[in-house]
Amino acid sequence: xxxxxxxxxxxxERATISVDDRGFIFGDGVxxxxxxxxxxxxxxAAHFERLAAGLDALEIQGLARAELQTLETIARELLERNxxxxxxxxSGGASxxxxxxxxxxxxxxxxHAFPRVATTPTVYLAASPFTPAVxxxxxxxxxxxxxxxxxxxxxxxxxxxxxxxxxxxxAVEAGATEAxxxxxxxxxxxxxxxxxxxxxxxxxxxxxxxxxxxGITRRVVLDLAAESGIxxxxxxxxxxxxxxxxxxxxxxxxxxxxxxxxxxGRRIGAGTPGPVTRRLQSALAGRLAGLARAVAS
Amino acid sequence: xxxxxxxxxxxxERATISVDDRGFIFGDGVxxxxxxxxxxxxxxAAHFERLAAGLDALEIQGLARAELQTLETIARELLERNxxxxxxxxSGGASxxxxxxxxxxxxxxxxHAFPRVATTPTVYLAASPFTPAVxxxxxxxxxxxxxxxxxxxxxxxxxxxxxxxxxxxxAVEAGATEAxxxxxxxxxxxxxxxxxxxxxxxxxxxxxxxxxxxGITRRVVLDLAAESGIxxxxxxxxxxxxxxxxxxxxxxxxxxxxxxxxxxGRRIGAGTPGPVTRRLQSALAGRLAGLARAVAS
Numbered sequence: 001x002x003x004x005x006x007x008x009x010x011x012x013e014r015a016t017i018s019v020d021d022r023g024f025i026f027g028d029g030v031x032x033x034x035x036x037x038x039x040x041x042x043x044x045a046a047h048f049e050r051l052a053a054g055l056d057a058l059e060i061q062g063l064a065r066a067e068l069q070t071l072e073t074i075a076r077e078l079l080e081r082n083x084x085x086x087x088x089x090x091s092g093g094a095s096x097x098x099x100x101x102x103x104x105x106x107x108x109x110x111x112h113a114f115p116r117v118a119t120t121p122t123v124y125l126a127a128s129p130f131t132p133a134v135x136x137x138x139x140x141x142x143x144x145x146x147x148x149x150x151x152x153x154x155x156x157x158x159x160x161x162x163x164x165x166x167x168x169x170x171a172v173e174a175g176a177t178e179a180x181x182x183x184x185x186x187x188x189x190x191x192x193x194x195x196x197x198x199x200x201x202x203x204x205x206x207x208x209x210x211x212x213x214x215g216i217t218r219r220v221v222l223d224l225a226a227e228s229g230i231x232x233x234x235x236x237x238x239x240x241x242x243x244x245x246x247x248x249x250x251x252x253x254x255x256x257x258x259x260x261x262x263x264x265g266r267r268i269g270a271g272t273p274g275p276v277t278r279r280l281q282s283a284l285a286g287r288l289a290g291l292a293r294a295v296a297s
Numbered sequence: 298x299x300x301x302x303x304x305x306x307x308x309x310e311r312a313t314i315s316v317d318d319r320g321f322i323f324g325d326g327v328x329x330x331x332x333x334x335x336x337x338x339x340x341x342a343a344h345f346e347r348l349a350a351g352l353d354a355l356e357i358q359g360l361a362r363a364e365l366q367t368l369e370t371i372a373r374e375l376l377e378r379n380x381x382x383x384x385x386x387x388s389g390g391a392s393x394x395x396x397x398x399x400x401x402x403x404x405x406x407x408x409h410a411f412p413r414v415a416t417t418p419t420v421y422l423a424a425s426p427f428t429p430a431v432x433x434x435x436x437x438x439x440x441x442x443x444x445x446x447x448x449x450x451x452x453x454x455x456x457x458x459x460x461x462x463x464x465x466x467x468a469v470e471a472g473a474t475e476a477x478x479x480x481x482x483x484x485x486x487x488x489x490x491x492x493x494x495x496x497x498x499x500x501x502x503x504x505x506x507x508x509x510x511x512g513i514t515r516r517v518v519l520d521l522a523a524e525s526g527i528x529x530x531x532x533x534x535x536x537x538x539x540x541x542x543x544x545x546x547x548x549x550x551x552x553x554x555x556x557x558x559x560x561x562g563r564r565i566g567a568g569t570p571g572p573v574t575r576r577l578q579s580a581l582a583g584r585l586a587g588l589a590r591a592v593a594s
Contacts, residue, residue, distance in 0.1 A: 005316065016313035017321060019302065019421050024314060025399070026458040027324030058459065059466075100407065102322070110397065112458070112465035112489050124316055149449035151460055160457035161323040161409070162355065163448055168409035169356070192409050 002081050003126040004074050009081065012126065020107040021122055022115075027160040029104030029122070030054035033253045034075065036097040036127070039085030040291045042253075044072055046216045050157060051101070057156045059114065060105050062121045071125065075099045078127035096130040098254060102159065132256060137281060140259035140273045141177030143250075145239060146170060148181030148188050148211070155210050167191040178250055178260070183211055186236040193255050194218040197237050198247035198269075198276045207234040217251040217284070224283040230276060247274035256288075257281040299378050300423040301371050306378065309423065317404040318419055319412075324457040326401030326419070327351035330550045331372065333394040333424070336382030337588045339550075341369055343513045347454060348398070354453045356411065357402050359418050368422065372396045375424040393427040395551060399456065429553060434578060437556035437570045438474030440547075442536060443467060445478030445485050445508070452507050464488040475547055475557070480508055483533040490552050491515040494534050495544035495566075495573045504531040514548040514581070521580040527573060544571035553585075554578040 005015045022028035032051050035042040048068050055063060079085050084097040106119030150163045167179035168191040178190040187195050188206060194215040196205045203225050208214050225232045242248065246269040248260040257280045259273035273281075302312045319325035329348050332339040345365050352360060376382050381394040403416030447460045464476035465488040475487040484492050485503060491512040493502045500522050505511050522529045539545065543566040545557040554577050556570035570578075 003316065012316065015316045017316060019300065019309065019312045019314060019423070021321065022462075024318065024321045024401075025328075025456060026462050027456055028459060028462055031322075058463070104321075112462050113469045114462075114466050126316070147449070151448045152444070152446035153460070156459075158459050159322060159324055160459045162325060162453075162455050162457045163450070165319075165323050165325055165409050165411075166355070169411050172410045 001126070001128070002078065003124065004078055005124050006120075006122060009078075015124070017122060017124075018107040020109065021104055022106060022108060022119075023102065023104030023122060023159060025110055026112070027158060028058065029060070029102055029159050030058060030157050031100065031102040031159055032157065034099040034101065035130070035253050035288070036075070036079055036084065036099055037094050037288060037291050038087060039076065039079045039095065041072065041075060041099065042288060042291055043216045043220060044075075046219065048072060050214065050216065051103070054157050055103060057153070058105070058158070060103060060121055062106075062118065063103065063123070071101060071123070074125055075101065075127070078125055082127045084127055084129060096132060098128050098130045100126045100128065104159070130254065133258070136177060137256060137258050138273075140261035142175070142262040143178045143180050143190070143248075143260045144171055144174045144176045145182050145187070145264055146179045148183035150181065153210050154189065154213055155208065157213060164191045177258070180263070182239050185240070186238050187242070189213050190250050190252075193250035193252040193258070195237070196221065196249050196251065197242060197245040198274060199241075199245055201276065202231040202233060203276060203280075204233050204235055204237055206236055215251060217253055217256070220287065221251050221257060221280055221284060224280060224287065228279060228283055230279065242268070245269065247277050249277045249280070257284050298423070298425070299375065300421065301375055302421050303417075303419060306374075312421070314419060314421075315404040317406065318401055319403060319405060319416075320399065320401030320419060320456060322407055323409070324455060325355065326357070326399055326456050327355060327454050328397065328399040328456055329454065331396040331398065332427070332550050332585070333372075333376055333381065333396055334391050334585060334588050335384060336373065336376045336392065338369065338372060338396065339585060339588055340513045340517060341372075343516065345369060347511065347513065348400070351454050352400060354450070355402070355455070357400060357418055359403075359415065360400065360420070368398060368420070371422055372398065372424070375422055379424045381424055381426060393429060395425050395427045397423045397425065401456070427551065430555070433474060434553060434555050437558035439472070439559040440475045440477050440487070440545075440557045441468055441471045441473045442479050442484070442561055443476045445480035447478065450507050451486065451510055452505065454510060461488045474555070477560070479536050482537070483535050484539070486510050487547050487549075490547035490549040490555070492534070493518065493546050493548065494539060494542040495571060496538075496542055498573065499528040499530060500573060500577075501530050501532055501534055503533055512548060514550055514553070517584065518548050518554060518577055518581060521577060521584065525576060525580055527576065539565070542566065544574050546574045546577070554581050
């Protein structure tokens with residue numbers, strides 16, 4: 001697998017970074033995971049906009065807006081060079097892949113404050129084949145809730161992910177597919193997803209704040225709901241309210257729309273994926289298929 | 298400069314880690330900074346105990362207790378190999394150095410949960426010459442306060458340090474030497490230090506909790522205060538109380554006891570380092586000198 005690191009395409013096993021990299025020492029960087037189908041990036045503009053916002057928030061300079069655009073070219077190039085642009089001939093399916101993209105402040109002698117001498121950011125991109133969790137989306141998963149111990153700037157997509165790592169591990173150990181964070185009685189994010197509930201036909205998800213990751217798929221799903229005439233409301237969702245939710249689902253770049261049928265061991269609604277979730281799954285699938293059609297045409 | 302990385306002593310410029318290292322991707326690791334004088338490690342046992350607690354908290358396995366002990370040997374070896382065990386002949390002073398030590402969960406394909414196949418932790422140690430900030434300790438520094446936006450497990454010394462990085466940078470930009478975090482109206486830590494105040498001759502510092510880094514120098518200073526007959530109390534310190542504090546100081550492995558004469562632009566006490574701070578500086582200096590004497594004898 002070829003990856004891109006600081007200007008060069010290299011085999012992943014030869015892609016190494018300095019022990020002085022502030023990504024390694026402080027987690028001083030941001031990242032994105034972008035979905036690709038048949039070599040086309042899904043919602044690329046939104047991902048690069050969020051990346052730029054994250055770099056601004058951390059004041060990581062040295063990557064001009066113009067260079068951010070070249071990252072998109074690099075991502076496409078990686079898909080091409082790694083044979084991820086065309087579907088598998090045997091199954092006839094589309095070529096599914098993800099792009100992982102990380103930018104850190106670069107390498108410098110260790111000091112908490114920004115280095116006095118400007119560093120060159122470390123830029124790393126990798127492309128990987130991806131298999132959507134179709135069965136899980138079909139039958140639905142389960143989730144547990146955990147206190148949201150993350151920091152107060154979850155809107156910045158940094159690589160400071162220890163709380164997410166620990167939460168996801170707790171979910172795995174509980175036999176669940178996701179851990180949903182709860183802060184001050186209200187749900188925020190999943191460990192690597194955004195969370196939606198359905199009450200009486202209305203889709204609700206917590207409003208964007210510094211406690212929420214502004215998910216790209218979250219935005220797409222909100223738009224799709226509106227386009228489909230499904231009422232949506234961005235409003236806090238209390239954990240105690242979920243007892244009477246009809247449906248619950250997660251969204252994410254590699255999660256798509258994933259039903260949650262059981263939370264903390266209790267059934268949500270009928271305990272099976274609900275109709276609103278199904279409509280949104282279908283709408284998102286259509287949007288992703290449109291990406292592939294755009295290539296074919 | 299020779300560093301130690303995963304079993305080998307290598308020049309730092311050749312010490313590189315995989316882009317798949319979970320330290321680089323998730324900040325999934327812990328670290329220590331240990332003071333060394335004339336080749337002797339200060340409070341080594343306490344540092345290795347905290348390291349072990351951090352590894353336990355993150356469930357990073359694969360480093361046995363016995364191996365943790367070898368890290369101490371490696372640290373001493375690094376001091377030796379880098380010529381940091383003997384004082385500079387010209388000045389006749391002691392050889393001051395720091396050991397930086399980091400352990401991450403190791404390299405694995407990216408997935409938030411722990412890798413299914415056990416990874417070998419990445420172990421990195423470096424020794425650096427160190428110059429105590431004597432002038433700053435003599436004349437005292439200044440600090441600003443900032444909301445404590447860190448996560449809720451600050452007692453684990455992880456490399457998820459973006460909030461600390463940003464806070465320290467804010468301090469630098471304000472012309473201050475440290476940023477002190479405030480959570481729910483009470484002070485917690487400095488960006489890279491612990492915080493102490495003196496009220497009517499009594500030393501006060503926030504009690505250990507999940508919101509506080511259990512500093513080694515903090516513990517030493519509390520012990521020294523008790524030994525010196527100075528009343529100490531581990532009790533929350535409200536920001537508003539600091540207006541009537543007689544003294545304020547910071548502690549840390551590379552900070553020693555550093556007076557803070559001004560907070561958010563307002564003088565603390567007389568605006569100069571106070572007598573209790575001076576006594577504790579002197580006591581800590583004595584403890585560090587004892588380390589050097591132990592070598593000489």
